[in-house]
Amino acid sequence: MEGFLISSVYSEVRNIGVFAHIDAGKTTTTEHMLQRSGSIRAAGSVDEGTTSTDSLDIERERGISVKAASASLIWKGTRFNLIDTPGHADFLAEVERTLGVMDGAVLIVSAAEGVQAQTEVLWQALRLLNVPTLIYVNKLDRIGASFERTLGDITRLLSPSALPVQRPLYGEDGAFTGTETLWAHASDSAAPAQNEDLAFRTAAAEKLAEFDEELLLRYVEGDIPDADEAASRIAEGTAASQVFPVCCGCSQRGVGIEELLDAMLAFLPTPAPKPDLAGIVFKVERDRAMGRAVWIRLYGGSLRNRDIVRMHGRESEEKIAQIRVLDGLKKIDTGEISAGDVAAVYGLSEAAIGDIIGDPALVPKTPQLAVPLLTARVLPETDTDYTRTAEALRELTDEDPLLGLAWMPELRELHVRMMGAIQLEVLGSTLRSRFGLNVDFGPPAVIYKETPAQLCEGRVAYLAPKPCWAIMHFTVEPGERGSGLVYRSLARADDILPSYQNEVRRRVPEALKQGLFGWQVTDLIVTLTYGQSHVWHTHPLDFVIATPMGIMNALASGGTKLLEPVLRFRISVPEANAGRVLSDLSRMRAEFDPPFAEGERFYIEGRIPAATSLDYAVELRSFTSGKGILTASFDGYQEAPPGTEASRRRVGVNPLDEAAYILSARGAL
Structure with missing residues (x-):
């Protein structure tokens, strides 16, 4: 009965995702929100491995989140379902799966490190979905932390529509002591001084006037909204993803947490129910x-x-x-x-x-952010563990489809895909703790892709062994980079029945999973220009079998080019190490913007091939004595340099070997 009471009394529910770059304080913030709301008795510590949302052994050992964790709290009569998402780029798939189900988001930025590469990736995803977002500047007690500098980063790198709704307070010694809410009534004894209240309302009016003509006319005439109206209009602007309130605090000390919860209540919207299931x-x-x-x-x-x-x-x-x-x-x-x-x-x-x-x-569409860049072979401890390991990985792939388990029973090989080395370490830990399996992994290899080298044609006439009849003619041409697969059919319904054409449409993406070099073929336009079915001899399975033969025939006639994954990177190092870094980047085929210096730090931003930079983060920390920082995120695929050799073993029979392929497809091999 308690559950029914919860649902009925707290009818207003908001689903809020908590997002951040790793080490920005995301889990600590979530922990203190739960504690202040009374959901838990005491806030745990990430460093001590006592947080309630990090439940896996690997999370407690390493002090990082690898799974999205859910919890709920009641704040002033509203129930918030919080989802604490992983901050490390290796677990971006977990973040991606939660993005589409959120009514609002809290994006946490460290006041010491500022906006980082992963922060920008998360921001772009939130903007693609128009998720109302509140920004929380954390760690204001850290040496070198600056609210003003971080706010500058936010407006420069994220959005000029960021609007501070709180300000930090400092003691006589300059140490951070707390936060002050700016949208309260000026008459409230706890509100800021009148001139600060006016400054806030004026700043809010300036931001909001960009999207509201009536408010713009009032602003020009000197009519500034009062605190109540300003807060209401900020809430409207936040819901429309036009304005992004900025809060501040120090979560580790629990400072600013209640003010953050108040801001979530004031500015993040309640979802409107859809009319149907x-x-x-x-x-x-x-x-x-x-x-x-x-x-x-x-x-x-x-x-x-x-x-x-x-x-x-x-x-x-x-x-x-x-x-x-x-x-x-x-x-x-x-x-x-x-x-x-x-x-x-x-x-x-x-x-x-x-x-x-x-x-x-x-249902909102969710953008694809997570793209596995590496593949590795799974090596069970003993031959007898092979089947158990395969079954365990199938269960884990059910929970994370991007693992992309490739199971080759005929070769007794298992391969998985991943975002990075830490994900591989977590996978090994999960297999050990949850399934009692000790496994090793082969060296990770970069996942390449293929694309057509030129316009090409492919023909297939599947007429034997009887009974069968499927004739098709395809054209395959290169598409724009990042366009994926575009399929179209020009075949007449009189020549190929629509039901058979639907089988071809479904089969084309599957046929492109392995190209001439064994990699997925992408960024292409496939056109079925002509075909023929037979009123008596054709079975729908004929077009399922024939489609890969026609597609591979086309690719073989024109050839394919390799595509390599590219990362968007940002490097920060002491100025003394700048020359070495620039030399390394040139060697790794990086493309970068003109470097710039801030204080005693040197910053470089650009794009770099994943294949040349797999181990560079470790190398950078080594020669900078831990002072160098590299953050990177996936930025698409580009054509690999001529002479690049990268191929992988094909799974199953190659459709180019038509006789063997037909026998295999018909279950005769």
């Missing part, structure tokens, strides 16, 4: 007591225990066994979930991350 699966996890839990964000409608549901695009139906919502860190059985809430749903054994319930048009 709509929801998305954004996380899959295993509960030791209950089994497989599917986390669903519901945008419209409701779900109840024993409801029969079918995921969009799937034929099978499943029954919901139980629905649990968050109460602090605990999951409570409510038996129901309403629009705007998130819940762990049990009984949906086939539901996968990204699956949609109800109307897909009512």
